[in-house]
Amino acid sequence: MICESEKLDDYLLELNEVNYSNHIIGAKVDELFNPSQTEIEKAKVAFEFVRDEISHSWDIQGKRVTCNASDVLAYKEGICYAKSNLLASLLRSQGIPTGFCYQRLMLFDTPEKGYCIHALNAVFLKSLNKWVRLDARGNKKGIDAQFSINEEKLAFPTHNVLDEKDYPVIYVKPHPKTIAVLEEHNDVLEMYKHHLPDSL
Numbered sequence: 001m002i003c004e005s006e007k008l009d010d011y012l013l014e015l016n017e018v019n020y021s022n023h024i025i026g027a028k029v030d031e032l033f034n035p036s037q038t039e040i041e042k043a044k045v046a047f048e049f050v051r052d053e054i055s056h057s058w059d060i061q062g063k064r065v066t067c068n069a070s071d072v073l074a075y076k077e078g079i080c081y082a083k084s085n086l087l088a089s090l091l092r093s094q095g096i097p098t099g100f101c102y103q104r105l106m107l108f109d110t111p112e113k114g115y116c117i118h119a120l121n122a123v124f125l126k127s128l129n130k131w132v133r134l135d136a137r138g139n140k141k142g143i144d145a146q147f148s149i150n151e152e153k154l155a156f157p158t159h160n161v162l163d164e165k166d167y168p169v170i171y172v173k174p175h176p177k178t179i180a181v182l183e184e185h186n187d188v189l190e191m192y193k194h195h196l197p198d199s200l
């Protein structure tokens with residue numbers, strides 16, 4: 001993996017989308033974390049909360065588009081772009097560097113149905129001196145992403161022969177294409193089917 005910035009502090013920045021000073025985020029931080037937890041325990045708790053307690057909009061066929069971490073938490077739903085904002089917010093609030101990673105995947109089950117950019121996170125664990133990728137998209141039949149510090153257990157494998165790919169960069173901020181699509185639409189199902197970016 002390639003870091004966009006060599007400064008770990010850049011992966012702690014508060015952003016519009018990663019608004020951990022918001023009181024809604026603060027209340028959840030107080031609920032999830034305590035001083036006795038290690039950074040690995042905090043990363044696992046936050047990941048499993050976002051994966052399991054925040055619904056993926058497509059899975060529940062919701063219509064609301066969420067983007068900023070506080071909105072994702074307030075409405076408890078979002079697509080992967082939104083969920084990655086929330087996980088980054090929770091972990092950055094704890095001083096755990098967190099970035100954004102992307103994959104190019106088939107949108108559905110065949111190349112003819114198009115492609116989309118999928119978002120996940122990379123978390124730097126100082127005690128291990130390494131980045132670990134985590135995908136809090138949300139599990140369902142056929143998807144079993146787990147917190148793992150040794151081998152990646154992501155939601156989706158990438159198939160190069162089908163023109164899918166793993167982008168190697170760990171970004172400091174959410175990619176502008178992913179934020180633009182969230183800001184330009186108000187029906188998440190229509191957006192998901194027809195308007196997600198298909199490359200970075």
